[in-house]
Amino acid sequence: MSEKEVKNLEEIFEARIARDEKIEPKDWMPEKYRQTHIRQMSQHAHSEIIGMLPEGNWITRAPSLRRKAALLAKVQDEAGHGLYLYSACETLGISRDELYEQLHSGKAKYSSIFNYPTITWADMGAIGWLVDGAAIINQVPLCNTSFGPYARAMVRVCKEESFHQRQGFEIMLTLCRGTEEQKAMAQDALNRWWWPSLMMLGPTDAESIHTEQSMKWKLKRKSNDELRQQFIDQTVPQADLLGITVPDPDLKWNEETGHYDFGEIDWDEFWQVVKGHGPCNKERMKARVDAWNNGEWVRDAAMAHAEKNEKRKVAKAS
Amino acid sequence: MENTKKNWPLWEIFVRSKNGLEHRHFGSLHAADAEMAMENARDVYTRRNEGVSIWVVESKNITASNPSENGEMFEPAQDKVYRHPTFYDLPDEVKHM
Numbered sequence: 001m002s003e004k005e006v007k008n009l010e011e012i013f014e015a016r017i018a019r020d021e022k023i024e025p026k027d028w029m030p031e032k033y034r035q036t037h038i039r040q041m042s043q044h045a046h047s048e049i050i051g052m053l054p055e056g057n058w059i060t061r062a063p064s065l066r067r068k069a070a071l072l073a074k075v076q077d078e079a080g081h082g083l084y085l086y087s088a089c090e091t092l093g094i095s096r097d098e099l100y101e102q103l104h105s106g107k108a109k110y111s112s113i114f115n116y117p118t119i120t121w122a123d124m125g126a127i128g129w130l131v132d133g134a135a136i137i138n139q140v141p142l143c144n145t146s147f148g149p150y151a152r153a154m155v156r157v158c159k160e161e162s163f164h165q166r167q168g169f170e171i172m173l174t175l176c177r178g179t180e181e182q183k184a185m186a187q188d189a190l191n192r193w194w195w196p197s198l199m200m201l202g203p204t205d206a207e208s209i210h211t212e213q214s215m216k217w218k219l220k221r222k223s224n225d226e227l228r229q230q231f232i233d234q235t236v237p238q239a240d241l242l243g244i245t246v247p248d249p250d251l252k253w254n255e256e257t258g259h260y261d262f263g264e265i266d267w268d269e270f271w272q273v274v275k276g277h278g279p280c281n282k283e284r285m286k287a288r289v290d291a292w293n294n295g296e297w298v299r300d301a302a303m304a305h306a307e308k309n310e311k312r313k314v315a316k317a318s
Numbered sequence: 319m320e321n322t323k324k325n326w327p328l329w330e331i332f333v334r335s336k337n338g339l340e341h342r343h344f345g346s347l348h349a350a351d352a353e354m355a356m357e358n359a360r361d362v363y364t365r366r367n368e369g370v371s372i373w374v375v376e377s378k379n380i381t382a383s384n385p386s387e388n389g390e391m392f393e394p395a396q397d398k399v400y401r402h403p404t405f406y407d408l409p410d411e412v413k414h415m
Contacts, residue, residue, distance in 0.1 A: 087328075153345070310351070
């Protein structure tokens with residue numbers, strides 16, 4: 001195709017998106033659109049899969065059968081969300097194996113939040129409340145994104161996500177209404193998860209390199225800073241309701257703007273974690289790679305079994 | 319051994335959400351065979367009573383039309399207005415037809 005023809009196709013393409021038309025996998029698309037979507041969707045899928053690990057840590061130690069059943073269901077949902085997103089991503093012509101390879105080699109990223117440890121039961125509450133809360137704010141606008149398979153996967157993900165946040169908040173509420181010690185546990189979890197949750201919404205707009213293009217493609221509808229402000233505004237009153245304190249001395253309601261002002265985020269910490277130096281990066285990757293490698297014989301055996309059955313069927317028919 | 323490194327094939331999953339409705343495409347997944355595709359489809363796509371019936375079809379068995387040929391494919395239907403009831407003028411006296 002000549003440069004002029006490509007340029008023409010690109011114009012038609014951008015116009016379709018501007019008209020809110022959806023793009024489907026077999027439609028012509030600019031290579032950059034394909035690559036950006038592979039990057040973002042796979043990063044999203046990887047985050048769901050790695051995101052099972054910090055919570056999986058507490059399934060056997062959940063304090064009651066009710067809590068255990070809910071946590072199991074939540075972790076299972078995360079596996080499901082990872083699977084919806086991987087298969088949506090594969091429609092762009094990349095294989096599942098390549099996607100895993102990018103995760104395992106460190107080429108692809110996942111959300112930095114999952115590199116923090118879950119050291120008490122209250123962390124299950126804080127993750128559901130804060131991390132899933134931030135995730136929902138990020139994800140709801142994606143239900144309208146331009147790439148059809150991604151938008152459809154996100155509709156399903158968002159439907160299932162609100163139970164995650166509610167179960168987390170309920171854990172926090174129970175702890176906060178419990179003994180002094182239990183309330184202290186909830187406060188400690190908020191202290192540790194607050195700032196990483198704010199970082200989870202991504203670098204400031206000034207630092208965010210992909211924002212402009214992503215807005216045009218409707219991969220993003222609000223900037224990172226807008227999403228972060230929305231998260232803070234909605235979460236602070238919930239902390240007040242729990243009776244625990246957000247660990248930010250600069251946090252205060254601003255009558256003029258109608259938003260909370262908040263303190264400086266430690267972006268050095270964020271970039272350290274992104275670059276692989278968070279508290280649990282190595283542990284998470286090792287758990288993931290071990291699970292994949294140790295499961296290899298099972299995958300091979302299932303394939304061999306399927307092939308043998310197929311041959312048997314053919315032999316019987318002939 | 320042959321084929322031990324072969325990846326699990328891709329399957330398309332169709333779910334009937336309740337009797338009276340058609341099966342609708344829900345998404346896809348990987349599985350070694352149809353039986354496993356069915357089990358995985360249950361766990362991945364119907365964790366909250368989303369369905370009463372599931373079809374699984376190996377993706378390679380689907381023949382899809384090509385969007386770049388949408389012109390030849392679908393445009394001929396556009397100028398056949400006589401296929402629509404509004405094409406026909408009736409006197410007002412005929413109330414319902």
